[in-house]
Amino acid sequence: MTAIDLLSVYAEPRRPVAVRLRAALADRLPLIAILLVQCALAYRLANTAFEDEALYIYAGHRELGHLLHGVPVGDTYASYFSGIPVLYPVAAAVIDSALGLGGVRAFSLLAMLGATALLWTTTRRLYGKPAAVIGAALFATCAPTLFLSRLATYDAPSVFLLALALWWTVRTAHRSPFLVLLAAPPLVLAAGVKYASALYLPTVVLAAVLTVPALGLSWWRGVLRGVLLGAGTAALLFAGLDAAGAGVRAGLSQTTVNRTTGAEPLSNILRLSLIWGGWVAALAVVGVGVLIVRRRGWAPVLLGALLTGTAALATAYQAHLGTSVSLHKHVGFGLLFAAPLAGAGLAALSGLPPLRDSVPMLRRAVPGVAVGTCAVLAYYAGNAAGPMYGWPDSSGLVAELRPLVHPGQDRYLVEEDEVPRYYLRTQADPSQWLNTYYFQYGDSTGKQLVNLPAYQAAFADGYFDLVVLDDGPTAALDKQLTQALNAPGSRYHQLAHIPAASGHGTQYYTVWQRG
Incomplete structure (x- = not known):
């Protein structure tokens, strides 16, 4: 660039702030619409406190009373909770004291809305805006997401923390490899809030490796990022477990690592998994197929396969335990990772611009197959989430x-x-x-x-x-x-x-x- 070119660049007046804000708002109108639909569908679910909600919030009040005033807790929650009692339960108790159960559920909704927004920007960086619109819509309106958006348990904040860590690993792919270490705290916090979240930590670590070559950079740079994130996460996990004490370690073993197994048929676990997340998983497989057809190296294909395969982790874990208890919640964790590929797959089937295409979404109409599919799946999910919320009115x-x-x-x-x-x-x-x-x-x-x-x-x-x-x-x-x-x-x-x-x-x- 010549000196004259540089002068012309600096001489060019910057657009007014209001203009830039309007442009940013227009660019994110599809995301805003998706978040509003997620809110509307979630708030169709209404009931008195579920057994788990009541347990965790009550435990939080007892733990909070002990922390602030030395009042005996009255129970050894750490020995059987599947999350550290002084994390989510205490936060939920603080919100409950001010806003009641509705406020705690609103906190879950905000966490799931945040996960949808982070999924949007993650997918956009990897596969372009059409895939981001569709992927966010599929995730926001699937039955597990709607259920967790109105459930006052530690699942929603755990999903948000995993989404935050995944977004950061993708966001920093072109920057210093050491920045990926900032994804370790939300990963470890997610595992502390809900122990089962640890099932998804390897996916984020491997994504830190594969994102770099998938975006056209050096494999060695990706490997370095993976080593840094893996080591940082492991160090924080071991330090956290040591500080948490024997009670938390016993609870981790009893509720997650060495949980008592059941005898529920594998066929029923698979059937329920397909009901609650099968469409998103199937479209994600299509997305991986699109990546294979494009033939732009193995890194994008491996990254897509990793994210898609993560959707099956909850099913595999529950099949190992021989029970479908909490499966309707755990499936939602995997869909967070599969939704970007589902968005890419449906975008390809709909004739939208190719992955990473620069054509602005707002300059062309979305073909009816994409809109129709998302609308049908949203309607299906809205009805599928209802029975999940159907415990007795107390x-x-x-x-x-x-x-x-x-x-x-x-x-x-x-x-x-x-x-x-x-x-x-x-x-x-x-x-x-x-x-x-x-x-x-x-x-x-x-x-x-x-x-x-x-x-x-x-x-x-x-x-x-x-x-x-x-x-x-x-x-x-x-x-x-x-x-x-x-x-x-x-x-x-x-x-x-x-x-x-x-x-x-x-x-x-x-x-x-x-x-």
Whole structure:
């Protein structure tokens, strides 16, 4: 460039700030529309607190009270939580104190909106704007994303942190390799917030390697980035585990590493995975096929295959455990990585500009096949997310128990005690609540009884002030407990039979009171 050219560049007046802002806004109109649709579909889901939501927020209040005032926690949450109790639960408790359950759920929505926005910019850098529009739309409106957007658990912030780390590895591909180390803290924090997130750390580390040659730079530069990110992440993980203490390490082992396996058929796990994420995964495979056809080196193909294959990790992990519990949430983690390729695949099928094409999206209409496919999948996902949110409405139960629950020595046996315990947390202490998962009781002779015999002996002694059963997780035991409560000479009388709407029809809470 000559001196005259340089002078002409510097002499060129800069566009006014308002003009630049309008241009930036116009460029991001599709993303804004996608985020609005995500909000609208997510807010169609409404219900009282889910068992997990109530447990984590309640635990956060107990942990927060201990941190601020030295109040005993009352439980060893670290031993069975699948995330560090002083991270998400405490943050959720702070929000709950100010804004209630709706505020904590709004926090999850903001996290998932952030993940969608980060996915947009990541996909745009890798595969161009058409792929970014479609990939973000597919991710934002898939059933797991909508569910996590309205669930007050640690899944949503974990997804956001993984999206942040992936975005940074792609964002810094052309810059100093050492900048990739800044992706290590969000990766480790994601694993701390939810241990299962560690399943996706290798994907981000390998993406740090493959992104560089995929964008036309040196393989050695990519390898250096991968080594730096892998070493930094490992160092932070080991330091965090050492600082967290034995309780957290025991919880990590019990809930994630050495979790008890089940016997659910593989066919059912695969079927559910296809229902909740199959379309995105299939389109991602198409995206990998497009990369192969383009024949611009193996690095882009390997990167695409890595991101697409990550969608199968949750299914493989749950198949190993032999259970579909939490599968509807975990599938969403993998879709975060597969969605960019799904966007590229559908863009190719729709006749949109090739990957990394410079034609601005707003200068041409999106072909109907892309719009139609995204609309159909969004409609499907909106309906598929509904049953996920269909646990029993507990408002009637809580209203019935509110005047009956008092602090002191009273004891309340509730099949799923997490929900009323959360709503009535200012009216009773943690030790007053018991559930039907496990119970040990000493009878009049001093003999220690467990489970059914223990409950029967406790009923005979009038040990519980209130008993609530709902034929839920311990339905078989409930029938035996009901017989004992209704037996001649029982010290309990049925106080209420409360209907509760759920996604599987009407469920009933039956309440017995002593006396």
